[in-house]
Amino acid sequence: MPLIGHCHCGRNAFEVDGELPQMLTRCTCSFCSKRGHLYAYYPPDRFKVTEAPSDAVYRWNTKQVANHFCSACGCDLYADSPDFQRDGSWDGKTRRIAVNARPVRRLRSRRLAGDGHRRQAPLVNARAKSRGVSGDCRTGRA
């Protein structure tokens, strides 16, 4: 059974052939930290857009990452990105999809570490830095 996600108004939706990983990435780059993304990564052949009449794209910095969101309700859905490695390198061709797990139906019943008053648990991949919790979306540069 695929993962199904959609924006608040329902105009945009997607499916993922896979499961949510045990750990999600809470990115702290300058864009993601303002939007509150929780990312799960998949190869493009496991991801499918099923509804997109209100799809809009935001690109910044290198313009290599397409951040897809709903132009009607504003919810962030996914990013189509180069498959950046931890050291920032990229082979120049491999892509990946960073799915924002927040609109995924199955996530709503799971508990998240440090994510609001009702949610606690080990779903967030956050690396501790000297001033609190951090992470890296690997979809762009902070």
Ligand SMILES: [Zn+2]
């Ligand atoms: Zn919407």
